[in-house]
Amino acid sequence: MxxxxxxxxxxxxxxxxxxxxxxxxxxxxxxxxxxxxxxxxxxxxxxxxxxxxxxxxxxxxxxxxxxxxxxxxxxxxxxTFKLGIEFRNWGRVGDSYIHPFGAFGMAEDGVSFLHWWLRAREADGNHALEDFSLPVQAARRNRFGPPSQDPRSLYSTYSYAYQxxxxxxxxxxxxxxxxxxxxxxxxxxxxxxxxxxxxxxxxxxxxxxxxxxxxxxxxxxxxxxxxxxxxxxxxxESWQHWLPCDRAIAMPCESVEDLTPYTRATALQAGWTWRIPLQHRVGNGHVYASAFIDDAAAEQALRDGLEGAPLAEPNRLRFLxxxxxxxxxxxxxxxxxxxxxxxxxxxxxxxxxxxxxxxxxxxxxxxxxxxxxxxxxxxxxxxxxxRVRDFIILHYCATQRDDSPLWNHCRTMSLPDSLAHKLELFRERGVVVNQRDGMFLEPSWIAVYVGQNIVPCRVDPLAAWIELDRLAARLADMAGACRQAAAAMPLHCEYLRSINAAAVG
Ligand SMILES: Cc1cc2nc3c(=O)[nH]c(=O)nc-3n(C[C@H](O)[C@H](O)[C@H](O)COP(=O)(O)OP(=O)(O)OC[C@H]3O[C@@H](n4cnc5c(N)ncnc54)[C@H](O)[C@@H]3O)c2cc1C
Known part of the structure; x- marks a missing residue:
């Protein structure tokens, strides 16, 4: 038995x-x-x-x-609330894009919004993808409000996290x-x-x-x-070949800039810094590759970028x-x-x-x-x-930077097969490899691909038939709606004040 x-x-x-x-x-x-x-x-x-x-x-x-x-x-x-992450200097020095927790535009006639956007871009070249994302438009204005549960509302097209x-x-x-x-x-x-x-x-x-x-x-x-x-x-199992950063220095500082509803990740010469605004301070850190910069120089780079006075001694971390x-x-x-x-x-x-x-x-x-x-x-x-590994590696390999040994390594390194396949399919066809679940779904991949200047070679053939004037008018409406909806949201700091008052009251 x-x-x-x-x-x-x-x-x-x-x-x-x-x-x-x-x-x-x-x-x-x-x-x-x-x-x-x-x-x-x-x-x-x-x-x-x-x-x-x-x-x-x-x-x-x-x-x-x-x-x-x-x-x-x-x-x-x-x-604080978080609508996404702003990436500065990742594709090229001077670039900025936001990976939002939300969708870009709306699919129509069985064609994904990405391909409507590609078609319009091919025709007149002057549409920024982020114009069609409410969370990006809100983040750029330091505004935040809770999403709507009504699927017909533009306010239902995003989600949020915390810092x-x-x-x-x-x-x-x-x-x-x-x-x-x-x-x-x-x-x-x-x-x-x-x-x-x-x-x-x-x-x-x-x-x-x-x-x-x-x-x-x-x-x-x-x-x-x-x-x-x-x-x-x-x-x-070490993944250091694809992810060369192996050290970090963290140091909080006084808050000086606006209370942004997003985290910022700024690429430097041998790594990147984070800026995470909290209610009482800003969290900062420099994540770097010890093969390309020494600890003292990494600490100096972090200190140079602080927006306010440091609030603690540096916390030094090593990882593989x-x-x-x-x-x-x-x-x-x-x-x-x-x-x-x-x-x-x-x-x-x-x-x-x-x-x-x-x-x-x-x-x-x-x-x-x-x-x-x-x-x-x-x-x-x-x-x-x-899955997370591939998504993170994408940020490093999809760079055009050639100004330092770290970026030269990342731009030219061999990739895991799973990522090489995803990248090729997007570059050639504008297809995001489908995964049923997982942490990062299609809009996230599109945000990083396009944010780092990877634009598909071919537009979906179904999008080729649309009348360009109609498409331009449709996109102008959509961008206008995103701008207006974002401008109507409360300032992030005001919304936080109301939440704190509710907690006390
Ligand atoms: C630079 C850096 C930045 C990060 N940023 C983010 C981020 O923005 N978002 C995010 O999601 N994650 C982030 N992480 C990861 C995040 O910090 C961790 O996932 C999270 O803090 C959980 O850590 P932990 O509890 O596993 O380990 P730890 O915080 O290290 O806790 C380990 C615990 O084990 C105990 N312990 C160890 N040895 C013994 C022992 N012998 N006897 C008794 N107790 C013992 C310690 O006392 C401690 O309580 C970051 C990590 C790093 C290194």
Whole structure:
């Protein structure tokens, strides 16, 4: 007779950074009422990575699934709204485009808007794609308002994310998780005991001598991969050939410029800088390739670009772009930086944590451990990481810059086959390779392709028949509607004030 599998009794989360507390809050919420204990070990002495302030729109679903009130969240984490990312100097020095969380124009007569736009551009050459995006028009005017649920409204054509203080978000989630019964254990793990027969993790031992046993271990210990790598040797796949940046310096500063509803990523000679405006300060960082610039010069480049006085000493970070070969090994699942890190461009890391939590909950194991669970989790996460990887590499390889060794490398490097195929299809036919789901869908790819001056050679034959006067009038209407709708939105700072007042009131 088959043995009846026994349910999990104790889940131990190792690490209290954003990944650890997101996992704790989500598991505690989902498993509430079940006899499954959840604990989290973290070490104040080690601390967290202390960066990770920009997000993608999916985080709103994470927060709302946990019953988080948006106004309270915004006020507590000093958050601002994000309609997209402005990329400066990526195609050529002096270029600027915004990758918005929303669509460009509207498809008509079975032809995608991209091809109507290409047709008009071919005829008279003077239409900017961003004129047909409401979120871009709003972002350029520093305006923000919540999207409409009415699909007939132009205000339903975009989404939004947040820019927040990562430390405050961690604390916010910790309060929530502890309220839901998660037990926090303070201490530094110094040893991991494996079961001799299965090789699974049995327990971890803290510096105090305390030993903690569990059935399932969530490794959220950051870059070191305390369990997944140091104890279980999952292996690491480096993507540095395509993503040469391997260091970062972060430094917040006083806010001087307008409170923009978007993140800015400015390409420099040997990397790029981020600017993330929060309510109380601006987060800045320089992500760079150590093969092309030394640390002192990288720090100077960051300081030179600060808009206000620095508010902290520089936080220096090193990383290797890539991912663990297996993110679930035995009874250990890695999330966050312990699972991998592609690089901060496009702010994907927190979302990958969210995806991994969702996948784990779908495949929540018994104590009997079915290797199928781990295989499926690893397959799904590999796919997500590779899709994000290709999208990030696109920003580097689709450059025309020839002013520094980094950009010369990126412009001429060999690409993963999966990306080379996507790029060729877009360049030749204006087709965005279809993927059913994933983090970045068609409008995102179009934003970066066109923003970095990759314009398809051929227009969809169906678009060739349109009467050009009618097309020009249609496009002028659409651009006018976007401009007017954007101008009618509140200023971002005013909308934030009203949200904060609602949270207090
Ligand atoms: C330069 C940079 C910029 C980034 N920007 C973004 C961004 O804009 N958007 C985004 O989504 N992501 C971003 N990320 C990624 C983001 O910071 C992380 O995904 C997120 O903070 C989660 O980190 P973590 O919790 O996995 O690791 P960490 O924050 O490093 O937490 C690790 C935890 O493990 C604990 N720990 C480690 N070892 C032990 C031990 N021996 N005993 C006990 N506890 C231990 C630590 O104390 C800590 O609590 C960025 C990352 C970098 C490097």
């Amino acid at each position: 088959p043995v009846k599998p026994t349910p999990l009794q104790h889940i131990l989360i190792v690490g209290g950074g954003t990944a650890g507390w997101m996992t704790a809050a989500a598991l505690a919420h989902k498993l509430a009422g079940l006899p499954i204990r959840i604990s989290l070990v973290e070490s104040e002495e080690i601390g967290t990575v202390g960066v990770g302030e920009a997000t993608v729109p999916h985080i709103r679903f994470f927060n709302s699934a946990l019953g988080i009130d948006e106004a309270e969240f915004m006020r507590t984490t000093k958050a 927040f203080d990562a430390t405050l978000y961690g604390r916010f989630l910790r309060t929530l998780a502890e309220r839901l019964g998660v037990q926090r254990i303070e201490g530094r793990i110094v040893d991991t005991a494996l079961d001799g027969a299965s090789g699974f993790i049995r327990s971890v031992t803290l510096a105090s001598g305390q030993s903690v046993e569990a059935d399932l271990f969530m490794d959220c210990s950051g870059f070191r991969g305390l369990l997944i790598e140091q104890a279980l040797s999952a292996g690491y 772009p890539g991912k663990r070969r297996r993110q679930w090994v035995g009874n250990c699942v890695a999330l966050g930086l312990a699972a991998g890190f592609i690089e901060p461009l496009e702010s994907t890391s927190i979302h990958l944590v969210q995806l991994a939590i969702g996948k784990l909950l779908e495949l929540l194991p018994y104590r009997g451990w079915d290797p199928l669970d781990a295989a499926e989790f690893n397959r799904a996460m590999d796919l997500e990481y590779e």
